[in-house]
Amino acid sequence: MKNKNTYLSFQEWKEDFFEVENKKENRDILLKYGVIYDLGDNLHDETIKIRIYKKGGHLEILENGLFSVGLDRITYQDEKLEPIEKELYNWCNGELFNLYNGWASKTNNIANRIMQECEKDTDYLFDIVHEYLQLLENTPLGLKGIKETLEEREN
Helix, strand or coil, rough: CCCCCCCCHHHHHHCEHHHHHECHHHHHHHHHHCCCEECCCCCCCEEEEEECCCCCEEEEECCCCCCCEEEECEEEEEECHHHHHHHHHHHCCCCCCCCCCCCCHHHHHHHHHHHHHHHHHHHHHHHHHHHHHHHHCCCCCCCCCHHHHHHHHCC
């Protein structure tokens, strides 16, 4: 896990993983990373592999090719990996990864709330971005950094 004052992005988190097969000889690894507990196995019967993210969290790869993760009382499954990874990262964010204090924690919490709302409501996202860009137009930095980032992404 990173230093508690260092932000861990989704991209950084998802790239640092390893996979193990769901076999008895891997029990020690699964115990070490909190995938299973001494009291019993909490994996699906159909789990063939477990993807363990070195900076926190894990998901299951099932026989039928689905990716699966249980968070609280909900199990998320999808044939695509990224939606499941995003559910896991979003659930862990604040719980494990981005343990800020003071100003950064308030900012991070607000940013997370805004992102959750924007996922549901693209009009809200547009309003926020539009208002922010209007504010940037009147600053010495202006929109230069954003324009450069967009240009980099296009190339």
